[in-house]
């Protein structure tokens with residue numbers, strides 16, 4: 091009997107570099123699921139129209155990447171509480187003609203860190219950046235109950251807005267949330283670069299003299315100025331490939347109710 095392929099896709103712009111099709115195909119083979127997983131280049135202006143076309147074509151799920159995560163949050167018919175809180179959607183399930191939005195970026199980051207034996211409980215964390223990615227992981231970071239999360243960003247007013255937005259969740263979890271004070275000399279357990287500073291040709295603007303035991307760059311696939319700094323400081327470090335893989339595994343679990351093994355994908359990628 092011929093088994094029909096289930097239709098999925100990743101949407102964003104640009105999208106040609108996306109590793110998601112390879113990751114999801116690899117996960118699907120672990121469970122004998124027949125998958126048709128496409129890359130679709132979509133700009134903000136035609137996102138809504140494309141979504142409605144994909145619904146008609148029988149797509150069951152979509153991953154959403156830059157620059158559409160916030161727009162997806164606005165368009166979805168239903169949201170998980172985390173997607174609602176973070177105002178970001180990277181995973182859409184299509185059921186009964188409805189778009190149901192969720193976000194797995196934060197879980198992806200935390201799972202990758204814990205897999206790398208970087209524990210977060212009671213630890214001092216610095217998050218650099220105040221855009222979609224940094225806000226998108228705050229729920230999951232706070233839920234690990236670190237001792238403190240310090241925030242900083244090139245445009246520092248955005249860190250203040252971010253701190254205000256997350257203050258009540260942090261307080262409920264006994265997490266100290268503060269803005270990095272450059273005069274204070276803190277050695278962080280973990281420094282997370284959640285900026286897009288390595289994407290373009292701008293030079294990366296970070297606070298001077300950062301000290302940390304583990305440096306994590308959400309960017310992957312190249313040597314970044316941030317990871318170079320970590321190396322110079324003789325600290326442990328990682329790029330964000332594991333976050334990408336683990337957020338994909340969490341999305342796969344939402345769609346197929348199966349937890350894929352993530353270790354074997356790294357050789358393929």
Ligand SMILES: NC(=O)c1ccc[n+]([C@@H]2O[C@H](COP(=O)([O-])OP(=O)(O)OC[C@H]3O[C@@H](n4cnc5c(N)ncnc54)[C@H](OP(=O)(O)O)[C@@H]3O)[C@@H](O)[C@H]2O)c1
Nearest residue numbers: 219220221222223244245285286287292294295308330334
């Ligand atoms: N590994 C993964 O699975 C994963 C998942 C999600 C995102 N990411 C990565 O995370 C990064 C951020 O994405 P995003 O969605 O948060 O982007 P975004 O919403 O556009 O935010 C960009 C952030 O980067 C800062 N920035 C930009 N250029 C900079 C520079 N030259 N120096 C210092 N800071 C700079 C911005 O500061 P201003 O406010 O001053 O402009 C802002 O805080 C991207 O590299 C993305 O690829 C990775």
